[in-house]
Each structure stands twice: as structure tokens, then as C-alpha cells.
Amino acid sequence: MPVNVRLLGIAVFFNLLGRGAFMASSALYFTRFAGVTPGQLGVGLAVAGATGLVSGVPFGHLADRRGQRDVAAVLLILSALAAVFFLVVDGFVQFTAVAVVFTFIERGAYAARQAVLSTLTAGEDATLARAQIRTIGNLGVAIGSGIAGLAIWVDTQEAYMGVIGFNAASYLICGLVFFALPRIAAVPVQPGASKLPVLRDRRYTAATMVNMIMVIHFAMLDIGFPLWIAQHTNAPHWMTAVLILFNTAGCVLFQISATRRIGTLESARRSWRLAGFLFLGTCVLTGLADGASALGACVLLLVAAGLHLYGEIIQSAAGWVISIDLAPAGQNGQYQGLFTTGFAFSQMVAPFVISTLVIENGTIGWVCLGATFALAGIAMTPVLRIADGASSANPCDKEIARS
Structure with a gap:
């Protein structure tokens, strides 16, 4: 397995390890310990999801113009910082605000991350490389779901908060691993060319x-x-x-x-x-x-x-x-x-x-x-x-x- 593919696999593994744990257990935490009702949880996630729809293209464009690896790494680290604030959520308004900020940054990070993946795995073995990375990512999701299962079994506020912190750490690790990848040169905008x-x-x-x-x-x-x-x-x-x-x-x-x-x-x-x-x-x-x-x-x-x-x-x-x-x-x-x-x-x-x-x-x-x-x-x-x-x-x- 080429070095770049191995590093991308490691980054995606840690990212989905934390995300898998968070997605499988976060609803229980927010509705039981953070003052959010199930209905409010759905509304907050819908608002956050709608906000995330507008971040992919502009952040992807920024990655092209400022260097895909650097932008992806910075956005992943910012996603980690935003994820930490889920720990202090108390009520619907705070939950929605944090979810909106996190989703907006995280969706942009995902777009930039996919751009890095497509650039560094280009070539005859591109499909194989992407399949290897997805396989490693699925393994991360599976293990993360197991970690969530342990938190649900313990069923304490501290256990759920540990999962939230673990998810934030996973984004941080992913971002730091991205800095170990080769730097991708920025592509300047040609005069008179459309920006998007x-x-x-x-x-x-x-x-x-x-x-x-x-x-x-x-x-x-x-x-x-x-x-x-x-x-x-x-x-x-x-x-x-x-x-x-x-x-x-x-x-x-x-x-x-x-x-x-x-x-x-x-x-x-x-x-x-x-x-x-x-x-x-x-x-x-x-x-x-x-x-x-x-x-x-x-x-x-x-x-x-x-x-x-x-x-x-x-x-x-x-x-x-x-x-x-x-x-x-x-x-x-x-x-x-x-x-x-x-x-x-x-x-x-x-x-x-x-x-x-x-x-x-x-x-x-x-x-x-x-x-x-x-x-x-x-x-x-x-x-x-x-x-x-x-x-x-x-x-x-x-x-x-x-x-």
C-alpha cells in the first residue's frame, strides 16, 4: 500500500472511529443530559444539516486556491474545536448553535478531504486505493459503534461525555495526520475565469x-x-x-x-x-x-x-x-x-x-x-x-x- 494511501487510511480511520461512536450514542446524551427533547433534537439537526449544505462548494473552492491539504487539515482541526462545545450544551438553543457551527465547518472539511483523496490517489490504481481507504474507514465505524455500545452499557453522563471528547480528539488526530501528507500546490484563478x-x-x-x-x-x-x-x-x-x-x-x-x-x-x-x-x-x-x-x-x-x-x-x-x-x-x-x-x-x-x-x-x-x-x-x-x-x-x- 503506497505511503499516501496508508496515511489517508489512518486519518480516515481515526476520524470515523470517533464519528461512529458519536453518531451511535449522542442522541441519548443530548435528550437525557443536555436538556434537549427528541423533537428539538430533530429540529436542531435539520437546521444544522441545512446550514452544512452551503459550505461544501465554497470551502472546496478555497481548498483549490489555497492548497487542498492545508485547508483540509485546518478545517478538521477547527471541527475538533467545534465538537468540544457539545460538552457544554444546555438546552435547545445552545445545541442548535453548536450543531450549526460544527456542521458548517465539518461539511467543508469533508469536501476538502475528498479533494485531497482524489488528488493523491489519482492514477491507474485509484479505485483500488479508494476502496482500501473506505474499508479502513468502515473498520473505524465498526469499532466506534462498539465504543458507543460500551458507553450506552455504562449509561452515565460521564461515559457519554467521554464519547463526545473522543470524537473531538478523532478530528484533531485526522487533521494532524493530514499535515504529514505531501503539500498540494494551490491552483491560481485564471484572469477572466469563472470563480465557481x-x-x-x-x-x-x-x-x-x-x-x-x-x-x-x-x-x-x-x-x-x-x-x-x-x-x-x-x-x-x-x-x-x-x-x-x-x-x-x-x-x-x-x-x-x-x-x-x-x-x-x-x-x-x-x-x-x-x-x-x-x-x-x-x-x-x-x-x-x-x-x-x-x-x-x-x-x-x-x-x-x-x-x-x-x-x-x-x-x-x-x-x-x-x-x-x-x-x-x-x-x-x-x-x-x-x-x-x-x-x-x-x-x-x-x-x-x-x-x-x-x-x-x-x-x-x-x-x-x-x-x-x-x-x-x-x-x-x-x-x-x-x-x-x-x-x-x-x-x-x-x-x-x-x-
Whole structure:
């Protein structure tokens, strides 16, 4: 494994180690010890999420113009500082204020971090390198969730506060590791050039929107399956933990091997389309678990989780290729900023889509969601054929045009 990939893996591991622990336990802390009701928690997170939508592109642009590594490292360290203030939250107003500041900085840090990753892993083995980093990151999430489980088991205010401090430390470590990476030179703005050309790039904007729809599938695992199992199936409630563990272990074990052949826009297009149909199968089987026996529901859910796992793996790899290969040289920051903004928006609306539009409408809701995924999988092909406004064409684009 190249040194840069190893360092990026270490940085992402520590970042997601703390974040995994924080995400799995923070709701309990805020609603039990910080004076925030469950309803206020949802409102505060929604406001913070909306604020985070506007930070990706400008911070990504700043990374291009001031050096991607340096901007990413500084923003990660600032994220650590902002995360510390969760320890002094007392009530809805303070929680919302801290969440807004943290999310605004953290989303910008993520965009700059993705730009660094795309720059330092460019080349023939780019997809393999990104798969290795994602695998290491998934391992961090898994261990972090275990740390959260210990805090929940101890169930004291001090234990939860320890997790919050641990999360802040993880951002700090990630930022410091980034300073060990090679410095990436700033790209000066050409005279008369648009400062934010990504906002005029029809193809990239369309790809971002298609991705925004597709990545709703992530909410199926931590929201869709738990609610469906509890409210509509005869499967035991512990099946939720089994499915999450199955997905986490599968991503760690198979991400690298399953994505070795996804390295061009053409292979990404095919994989993206396949992922859409895999998610369709996931949704149909999940819906059919309603009314089945306990054993039958468990079998259907396990097969659905298997389809979802493979779809997630190849969709993630295809998304890396699409988001990076469509971005012009020297503008990775702002382009990754837009792509990650689409992802952030999806994660903000996904809980509503899954819990309200899908769960409340039963099996037909799952079928409709699956059909949406299939259409999003198909839609990426015409999106990649949209002229990008440049006179030169990528050889991969020509390959797609002939298909």
C-alpha cells in the first residue's frame, strides 16, 4: 500500500472511529443530559444539516486556491474545536448553535478531504486505493459503534461525555495526520475565469442530483430495516443488529475485491446501473417480509441485505469514479464540494422519505422506492453523455457514447 494511501487510511480511520461512536450514542446524551427533547433534537439537526449544505462548494473552492491539504487539515482541526462545545450544551438553543457551527465547518472539511483523496490517489490504481481507504474507514465505524455500545452499557453522563471528547480528539488526530501528507500546490484563478465553474457544469450537476437520489439507500440500513422489522414483520427485533453487523463486516471484507474492475467511466456506468436494480431487489424482498413467518422474514431480510451490500459496494466505487473523473484538473475541491453537498442533502431528507413515505405505505412504499433506485441507476447513462462544455473529450466519454 503506497505511503499516501496508508496515511489517508489512518486519518480516515481515526476520524470515523470517533464519528461512529458519536453518531451511535449522542442522541441519548443530548435528550437525557443536555436538556434537549427528541423533537428539538430533530429540529436542531435539520437546521444544522441545512446550514452544512452551503459550505461544501465554497470551502472546496478555497481548498483549490489555497492548497487542498492545508485547508483540509485546518478545517478538521477547527471541527475538533467545534465538537468540544457539545460538552457544554444546555438546552435547545445552545445545541442548535453548536450543531450549526460544527456542521458548517465539518461539511467543508469533508469536501476538502475528498479533494485531497482524489488528488493523491489519482492514477491507474485509484479505485483500488479508494476502496482500501473506505474499508479502513468502515473498520473505524465498526469499532466506534462498539465504543458507543460500551458507553450506552455504562449509561452515565460521564461515559457519554467521554464519547463526545473522543470524537473531538478523532478530528484533531485526522487533521494532524493530514499535515504529514505531501503539500498540494494551490491552483491560481485564471484572469477572466469563472470563480465557481462547477455551478455551470450541467453534466456534473446532473450527476450530483442522480447520486443524491441513489444514496438514499444508506438510510435503508439504519432507519428502514429497524422500523420495518419492528412495525411490519414477525422477525425478532435483534435482526436489526444482525443486518447492520452483516453490512459492516461485508463492506470491510469485500469492498476491495468487488471494486477492482471499476476504474473507468464506462465500468462505473455499468456498475451504477446494476446497483439500481440491486436496490430494487432489496426493496421488493424487504416489502415481502411483511406477513411472512418469523423464519421466512429473517431469510427474506438477509437476502435483501446481501443485495443491498453488493449494491452499496459497487455504487460507492462507481460514485468515486464519476465524481472525480468528471472534475477538471485543478478544480477538485469545488467539484467534490458540490458532490458531497448532494450527499448531505440526501442524508437530510432520507429519514423523512424512509420513515414517512415508505414505512407508512407498507409494501407498495418499498416497491416505489425500489423503482426510484432502478430509474436513478438507468439515468446515469444519459447524464454521462451530456456535453460538459469543453472542447476536448475524455476517452472514457467516447467509449460511453458508443455503447
